[in-house]
Amino acid sequence: xxxxxxxxxxxxxxxxxxxxxxxxxxxxxxxxxxxxxxxxxxxxxxxxxxxxxxxxxxxxxxxxxxxxxxxxxxxxxxxxxxxxxxxxxxxxxxxxxxxxxxxxxxxxxxxxxxxxxxxxxxxxxxxxxxxxxxxxxxxxxxxxxxxxxxxxxxxxxxxxxxxxxxxxxxxxxxxxxxxxxxxxxxxxxxxxxxxxxxxxxxxxxxxxxxxxxxxxxxxxxxxxxxxxxxxxxx
Numbered sequence: 355x356x357x358x359x360x361x362x363x364x365x366x367x368x369x370x371x372x373x374x375x376x377x378x379x380x381x382x383x384x385x386x387x388x389x390x391x392x393x394x395x396x397x398x399x400x401x402x403x404x405x406x407x408x409x410x411x412x413x414x415x416x417x418x419x420x421x422x423x424x425x426x427x428x429x430x431x432x433x434x435x436x437x438x439x440x441x442x443x444x445x446x447x448x449x450x451x452x453x454x455x456x457x458x459x460x461x462x463x464x465x466x467x468x469x470x471x472x473x474x475x476x477x478x479x480x481x482x483x484x485x486x487x488x489x490x491x492x493x494x495x496x497x498x499x500x501x502x503x504x505x506x507x508x509x510x511x512x513x514x515x516x517x518x519x520x521x522x523x524x525x526x527x528x529x530x531x532x533x534x535x536x537x538x539x540x541x542x543x544x545x546x547x548x549x550x551x552x553x554x555x556x557x558x559x560x561x562x563x564x565x566x567x568x569x570x571x572x573x574x575x576x577x578x579x580x581x582x583x584x585x586x587x588x
Contacts, residue, residue: 358384358403359394366398383441383474392437402474405431405440412444412467413452416460419567421549428471428539428551435472435536442473444481451480451487451499453517458484459571462520462585466573469524470553470563472537479503482521483514520585527575527582533559 358366370382386394386403395403411427414420434440444452444464452461461484468475480487480501487498504510528534533555542550547568553561562576575583 355382355384355400358398358400359386359389363394363397366400370399391434391440395438402438402441404446405434405442405473407431408440408442408471408473409444409449412464413455416456416463416567416571419547421544421546421565421567424467424549425541425544428541431471431473432538435538439536440473441476442468442471443476443478444468445478445499446476447478447496447500448489449499450489451478451485453481453484454486454488458517459586460567462517463565463567463571463573465521465524466563466565466575466583466585469528470534470537470561470575471539472535472553474535475528477521482518483510484517485514523583530582531555531559531561533557534561 355366366384373380373382381401383402383404384394384398384400387406391403391405391407394400407427408431411424415422415424431440444461444467452464455461456464461481480503485501487501489495489499534553537553537555540552540554542552542562544550548564548566550562550564553563560577561582564572564574566572570586573583573585574581
């Protein structure tokens with residue numbers, strides 16, 4: 355539901371009751387930029403809303419080298435999971451592309467966070483190719499972040515292949531660990547430029563994630579002693 359935040363949540367509850375009567379398996383989520391996410395979901399009866407708080411914390415922490423912002427937001431994120439599963443993202447059609455915000459190297463680290471914390475992760479087209487684009491507050495200011503794709507995948511530039519490969523690996527990891535959908539996060543260690551956290555699911559399942567932004571940005575995801583993802587590759 356586009357611009358769901360601009361409508362009283364109670365209005366949606368009446369509308370969605372009729373929609374669900376005809377489409378009981380529909381998944382319905384709303385674009386909500388700010389506000390009380392839990393209250394909005396409860397009153398509207400939407401299944402979920404877009405979590406802009408996590409989006410902002412991810413790129414801001416990487417850009418400003420301040421993982422304490424991410425740590426605080428992950429704590430709030432866990433409280434949302436007690437009530438609903440947020441729709442998570444690092445890019446969409448209304449914001450500056452993640453590669454332009456933090457650079458392509460750190461954009462991979464942003465994807466690591468997206469794919470290892472609880473939620474319903476969405477990938478904005480082109481981000482998997484490392485597309486850049488800056489959102490501008492003017493007429494036509496969305497043009498850079500909404501380019502046309504080439505007619506066929508064969509026409510994509512090879513410059514984005516390594517970013518695409520990182521997306522493939524991390525999507526594969528997410529599929530291997532479906533319990534991540536509702537996983538909670540426990541921060542194990544933190545400094546401005548480095549964070550290590552454990553993602554914990556039901557039945558004691560867990561992954562350990564480490565991110566570093568000093569020098570060459572790096573990331574590692576481990577399942578016990580087994581390294582499931584490492585960036586950059588050795």
